[in-house]
Amino acid sequence: MGAIRPHDETKKNDACFRAGFLGSKIQEQPYSEQERELLASGVVKKLPVYDRILGSDKKSSSYDHVSGRKPQHIIEVERSTAHFEKLNQTPEHVREAAARIAEEYSLVNGRKSPTEEMSSRKWRIRSALRVLKRGPSYPVELASAESHFSHDVLYGSTERSTASILNEKGQKNPNESQLAPVSFQIQHREWSGQYRGQLITQTPASSAPDANVGERFTEKLTARSVSKIFSSAAYVSTCHEGFTTFLTLTFNKAQRLRIFGGMTDEYTTLSDERVGAHHPMRFRRNMITRKAGKNERKISAPVCDIAGPYTSIEIQDHAVEMNMNREIMGDYCLLSEKPKNAFTVEKTIETTIGKEVSRLLDGLKKMYQRGWIADHTIQVDEESNAQYCDLKRASVKPHCKAVATEFGPSFTKDDFHYIWVAECPANEDGEPNPHVHVLLKWTVEPHLFSAWAMRCEKIWGHGFAKLERIREPKAAGTYIIKAVGYAAKGDDASQGLVKGNRYSIAKCSRAPSWECIASFEANNITAIIKELGYKLEQWKKPLERSLNRLSYQKSQTIKAKAIAAKQPGTTEDKLKKMQSSIIRLEKQAQKVKQEMKSRQVHVSTENNFSISFDGQDAKQKVDDFLMWAAGARGWSMDCRDMDLSELKVEADELYQSDYVRFKDKRAYWQAVLCDSVPIEPDENEVNYWKSFTADYLEGKLTPMLH
Structure with a gap:
């Protein structure tokens, strides 16, 4: 380094010379007896080199009167602090001008005490440190989106x-x-006299939704389903006097096994024969259907023989292939129509809740429209007012309605109104408990109720059926919604998993749709x-x-x-x-x-x-x-x-x-x-501009004209 740069210029470099890079400053300074002992013991070598550099500034507060020296880094810190205070010190004439203006115009509004300002500053620093230490914890969802979507x-x-x-790839679709x-x-x-304004979005042909395929499973009613149930209940209440009967259906053990996968156990019997615990199966051959001809009815008929020949060439006439014995083997079938699997496995006893409820409602509809015979009635004794069972049969007339025709009034079958909703929550043991809630517009006389209930339960045949009379037919929609434990917002998800239809409404009970x-x-x-x-x-x-x-x-x-009712003396x-x-x-x-x-x-x-x-x-x-x-x-x-x-x-x-x-x-x-956020000036800036105002009022400063 001495060959490249002279020694005196290198010595002037404070960063190297004072740091001891070119040699320890300790050797160039006179030491006290205590410092020599420390150097001899070897403790000083463990200290940083910068702390071992000593100065001789007697004006410093950390001046050592014994040795007459102090650490060099302390001298530099004090020197930098004094220089910073000198640069940021407000001039004396500015302070005097600000004080004079305060005395003349009493500009004391908005002044803050130093203690309050320091406490607020400490609070801001502490809050900032807490935020930095904790890190950003922004919510995933906004509490309210009104500020963005007002x-x-x-x-x-x-x-x-x-x-x-939006056109795909910049090309317009003429369709x-x-x-x-x-x-x-x-x-x-x-029917309700209501009007509404509705925003309708037309789905373009290029964005058509996919077709629904496969089996359907649902966990709860959707908001659209609840809306349809309420609308139908309101329609029946307004136009057909409302629902009058509330029916609850349950399933026995064998029927529950059939619903949950078509299973049986060792105690289940089919056709009076014990079958054991297995899955009854049936194998069905996948048939190929023949397309109808030009002059034939548009129906699909299966071919006579699945084993018939396949061809990749489409033949208009249904030619036949004969073997050596001149026997017909079957129609020609296209190779593309050949089924992927020759057989399909079916569970013979598998069923769904919707199938069983539909079977029940078909039977009840026939009773309602054709009439039925009660095998017993309930009578009341005139003397004791006690009820007793009369074993005499009673015939119940069918329900009919009058229809006006060109030849006069005529009678036809009355509409059978119903709404049913299924649910399958877990019971106390954690097992699924399927049951169905049904609304019916059907009432009978009190003396026929017992026979009617037994007849309904017999048609159901899968467990217990509970019948209740609805006291307020106009509010029947709330019965079934409360029964399934479903709130209007759809937050309750304890309705269980159901395969197939979860609810159904009779065609005559469906509310007519809105008309544009x-x-x-x-x-x-x-x-x-x-x-x-x-x-x-x-x-x-x-x-x-x-x-x-x-x-x-x-x-x-x-x-x-x-x-109060439990306390004595009330x-x-x-x-x-x-x-x-x-x-x-x-x-x-x-x-x-x-x-x-x-x-x-x-x-x-x-x-x-x-x-x-x-x-x-x-x-x-x-x-x-x-x-x-x-x-x-x-x-x-x-x-x-x-x-x-x-x-x-x-x-x-x-x-x-x-x-x-x-x-x-x-x-x-x-x-x-869009207005900018106002910036609050600090105290020095306020005093600076107040001094300009004071000088202008005293005539010492003239305004600048542009």
Whole structure:
């Protein structure tokens, strides 16, 4: 290194020379007796080299008066600290100017004490350290998505983009519709008098869903299923006087084994013969079907002989192949139609819940429409009012309904209404317990009930059947939903696994579907529905709080009554007062619920694709909603079925002021959202600019003109 650079220049390099890179500074300094002893003992060699460098700054607070020296790194730290304080020190004239302004104008607002500022700074530092130590723990799902999917965001997204079908590889499909894939339909349901606006998405032909294949297994009812059950129950209640009987069906052990895979055990008998524990099987040959000819009926008939010859050439005439004895072997069959497997294995006793319930309902329907004979009746003794069984037979007439024809009234078979839902939860032992809940529109006289129940249970033949009379036919839909333990939101998943159909509704009991009366372009209708849902929910908030309060008071009163009933010395009057209080709270809650439904408009922020209107004025409410949406919120009102341009102009003129107010409000909040965040100045910066103000007021500083 001396050959490359002179020694005096190398010595001036503080980074190498002071660190002892070119030789220990210890050898160049005079040492005290204590330091010499440490050097002789070898302890100093274990210390870092930098800590062994000593200086001679007598002004330092760590000056050693014995040796007259201190460590070099302490000197450098003190020197750097003094230099930093000098650079960040506020000038004296600035402090004086700030104090003078404070005295003249009393600028004391917003000042903070040093103690408070230091405590807040420590709190910020500690919170930051806690965050850094813990690491980011962001939630997987947002607690509320309203900040990202509010109605204001939907208004903005509609203005920026329009709905269209994305073409594959940039090529247009001439078979696709040129209209937008999303439309807003006004639908009507005549039997209930309801109207609704529904957003409909048309699935393009290129995105058709896959066909359902294989066996079906379900774990619970879907929201769509619950909606169909409620609609059908409401339809029967409105148009057919409602369901009147609630039936619960259970399965015995043998039938449960048949449902769960077609099994038997050693105690099961088939056709009076003990079969043992095995799986009864049947092998079915896979047949090839022959296509119908040009002048034949369009049916598929199996070929006479599966072993017939196969050919890869399609033959129009069904030629036959003969062997040496001139015997027909079979029709020619295409090789592509040859079955993959020659035989199919079938479980002869396997069944499903849906099959067994369908068999029962077929038998009950015949009884209902043809009539039946009761083998006994229940009579009441006139003297003792006791019931006794009369073994006389009684004939029950069939159920018929009058139908008007051109020749006069005629009688035909009455409709058989039913709804059934199956479930298979686990029992106390963890075993599956399948059972079925059925709603029927069928009642009998009290003296025929016993014979009717025995006849129904005999037709079922698989276990116990329980019959109950529904006291409120108009609320029959809630019976079956509560029976299967299913909440409207679908959170309860304890219904068990069921193979095949999980529920079924009679054709005559199905509610007629909604009928479309007008179709519009969607435009910004989703944002409008979202805004109305938010307003309706805000209006319902006080009523919901009142309803929750009444529900809590009712539950507490019921608990207090139960406790008081068990305590000795409680009078009957006190219990009656508690019961009257419970009844009063129920009536108040019912009144609040009626008030919540008084608007007769159903819309929610969770579903911005539908809005419905009830009541006698439903049609007028739909018209008002469309006019308000077109005029006050800028909806296009572009109808696909008719020209409504005149109504659009009328709506714009009627709600012009409301639309201008709506646009101004949106523009204001957009400006607030896009405005930059204000930066809070520190104390030194405030004092600096206050000094400029003081100098300007005293005439020492002139403003700069640009």
